[in-house]
Amino acid sequence: MEHVVEGRAWVFGDSVDTDNMYPGFAMKLPIEEAAKHVFYDLRPGWTDEVQAGDIVIAGRNFGIGSSRPVAELFKALGVAALVADEFNSLFYRNAINFGLPAIAIPGVSAAVPDEAPVRLDIRAGTIQTLDGAVSLQGAPLPDFVWDIVAQGGVFKKLVADGYVRTDSS
Amino acid sequence: MTMIEKILARASGSDHVTVGDVVVCEVDMTVLIDLQFAMMWPPPTRIADADRLAVIMDHAVPAPTVSDADGGVRARAFVREFGVERFFDVGRHGICHQVIAENGLARPGEILTCTDSHTCAGGAYNTAARGLGPAEVYSIMCTGKTWFQVAPTIRYDLVGTKPDVISGKDIFLHVAGAYGDATNHNLEFGGPGLASVPMNDRRTIATQGAEVSADFSTFPVDELCRDFLDAHTDRPYEPADSDPDATYAARREVDLSALEPYVARPGRVADNAVPVSQIDQRKVDQCFIGSCANGQLEDLEIAAGVLRGRKVADGVRLIVTPASQAVYNQAVKAGYVEALSDAGAIVTNSTCGACFGYHMGLLGAGEVCLTASTRNFKGRMGSPDAEIYMASPRTVAAAAIAGHIVDPREVTA
Numbered sequence A: 001m002e003h004v005v006e007g008r009a010w011v012f013g014d015s016v017d018t019d020n021m022y023p024g025f026a027m028k029l030p031i032e033e034a035a036k037h038v039f040y041d042l043r044p045g046w047t048d049e050v051q052a053g054d055i056v057i058a059g060r061n062f063g064i065g066s067s068r069p070v071a072e073l074f075k076a077l078g079v080a081a082l083v084a085d086e087f088n089s090l091f092y093r094n095a096i097n098f099g100l101p102a103i104a105i106p107g108v109s110a111a112v113p114d115e116a117p118v119r120l121d122i123r124a125g126t127i128q129t130l131d132g133a134v135s136l137q138g139a140p141l142p143d144f145v146w147d148i149v150a151q152g153g154v155f156k157k158l159v160a161d162g163y164v165r166t167d168s169s
Numbered sequence B: 001m002t003m004i005e006k007i008l009a010r011a012s013g014s015d016h017v018t019v020g021d022v023v024v025c026e027v028d029m030t031v032l033i034d035l036q037f038a039m040m041w042p043p044p045t046r047i048a049d050a051d052r053l054a055v056i057m058d059h060a061v062p063a064p065t066v067s068d069a070d071g072g073v074r075a076r077a078f079v080r081e082f083g084v085e086r087f088f089d090v091g092r093h094g095i096c097h098q099v100i101a102e103n104g105l106a107r108p109g110e111i112l113t114c115t116d117s118h119t120c121a122g123g124a125y126n127t128a129a130r131g132l133g134p135a136e137v138y139s140i141m142c143t144g145k146t147w148f149q150v151a152p153t154i155r156y157d158l159v160g161t162k163p164d165v166i167s168g169k170d171i172f173l174h175v176a177g178a179y180g181d182a183t184n185h186n187l188e189f190g191g192p193g194l195a196s197v198p199m200n201d202r203r204t205i206a207t208q209g210a211e212v213s214a215d216f217s218t219f220p221v222d223e224l225c226r227d228f229l230d231a232h233t234d235r236p237y238e239p240a241d242s243d244p245d246a247t248y249a250a251r252r253e254v255d256l257s258a259l260e261p262y263v264a265r266p267g268r269v270a271d272n273a274v275p276v277s278q279i280d281q282r283k284v285d286q287c288f289i290g291s292c293a294n295g296q297l298e299d300l301e302i303a304a305g306v307l308r309g310r311k312v313a314d315g316v317r318l319i320v321t322p323a324s325q326a327v328y329n330q331a332v333k334a335g336y337v338e339a340l341s342d343a344g345a346i347v348t349n350s351t352c353g354a355c356f357g358y359h360m361g362l363l364g365a366g367e368v369c370l371t372a373s374t375r376n377f378k379g380r381m382g383s384p385d386a387e388i389y390m391a392s393p394r395t396v397a398a399a400a401i402a403g404h405i406v407d408p409r410e411v412t413a
Helices: A024-028 A032-037 A070-078 A091-096 A142-151 A155-159 B003-011 B034-039 B066-082 B094-100 B116-124 B136-143 B170-178 B194-196 B201-210 B223-232 B298-307 B325-332 B336-343 B393-402 B407-411
Strands: A004-011 A055-058 A083-084 A102-104 A117-121 A126-128 A135-137 B022-026 B029-033 B054-058 B111-114 B128-131 B145-149 B152-158 B185-191 B250-255 B261-264 B273-275 B284-289 B317-320 B368-372 B387-391
Touching: A024 B152, A024 B185, A032 A070, A055 A142, A070 A091, A091 A102, A091 B136, A117 B111, A155 B136, B003 B022, B003 B111, B003 B128, B003 B185, B029 B034, B029 B094, B029 B136, B034 B066, B034 B136, B054 B066, B054 B094, B054 B387, B094 B111, B094 B116, B094 B325, B111 B116, B111 B136, B111 B185, B111 B317, B116 B128, B116 B201, B116 B223, B145 B152, B152 B170, B152 B194, B170 B201, B170 B250, B170 B261, B170 B273, B170 B387, B185 B201, B201 B223, B201 B298, B273 B298, B284 B298, B284 B393, B298 B317, B298 B325, B298 B393, B298 B407, B317 B336, B387 B393, B393 B407
Parallel strands: A004 A055, A055 A083, A083 A102, B029 B054, B029 B111, B111 B128, B152 B185, B152 B250, B284 B317, B284 B368, B368 B387
Antiparallel strands: A004 A117, A117 A126, A126 A135, B022 B145, B261 B273, B261 B387
């Protein structure tokens, strides 16, 4: 996995909850369909604008709420990584365990302008706007977390280790 | 060490852990829920230990969609193939945290994981219990292990005696309103006032730790807890109380005797809950009492007590969901269901349904709901244009009678 990604930043506020990203009604839909409802109320129409490689940025307490696999929806939309001032720990673990990088960089949501092109170094925990105006450093991703992300999430490892039946879906 | 530090140290084979440490732990009990089988279930080739696993049907029962029904088919095939004895199928089911409590699956000093964010409920029984994502829970099912990073702990010392009119919900809402979220922190409760807080209220408080974004939420094993465990587990256990020199990120005192009935405004509970007396008498369209937090027998008893001989106001729907089939049966035998039903409430089967806006009792645009459940996020229970206030079962039952949010002491006086 590339540890440096470039894309457009989509900036959200504090305490964005999981019901806003994966609403109850969307849990009845296949992943590709459910993905069309991410931020359905907070930012209607966003899923038509987001492009592969884009980065979602949020403020404090990002992802408070349930264990529903929001990361699967972001991945279906092509989102390359999540960055926040601070993550809810269940949401953070859920993201990396599905192979979606999540990097805490305090101050990021106030510093990076919405829709700004940015460069993110997932491993080093750094983000810059491509115009050079903003450059921030978070904590580097611990090696074992990077390993989970780099292999595409825990599930890929379980498949590789022979824990998952691959002859049926 | 704090309670959580002690449990994580023990489970990782260490003498001592400190904030920031990453530890790999054996997990004592893992619970799979129906949604996992409906949404993400390639069958495993092998699992770590069928005796450290339970399967509980709760979120979508009886199946409201074909996809959920297919999940049930997969769940039943799985428990048969792997000999999982702790299988709580529809009819002996319940919301997983209630079933966990009834069957002694959350035990002092142990680690419990499950694919539901309110798994921290098990902290009422001195368990390091927390919700994890479906991929991670699947991984624990296969390997028996996972990792935790030791978070700093906030300690709440309860003092004074809890008045009868005050419930665990009011205590929690007070804490959430006064101190805000606890993201990336553990919560630990204790102190002399705890003796006046019964186990059901402790579980409400522990459950709602997820609503202030806490990692773990734990209580010590005292006499009340031992009495509960004596009735629900027959295996010996080793409690993990905090040391007198444990280090806390913050230490806060809550005087239970001074608390009033609380209500959370729509959207969140952190920094958003106030005494009922401080908000407008908002008219309500729907009232809900249920969920892992407030569908316990004691919650239904309180609601029945408020509603017995009274009527749900015109224009108000009151939905009551017992937390398990066992609670439902007990509530029938105790006459609570009759009292609620006579008053005009709808008593449903046990399920997470209405709490997470998945099936039954959804809200339409412009409606106002007062709920005694887990979560008041925008859109949680249906339309994002509905408002969800949150309060205790007593306050919700009172609002159902009055037709608006009201201090329950005004209705039952």
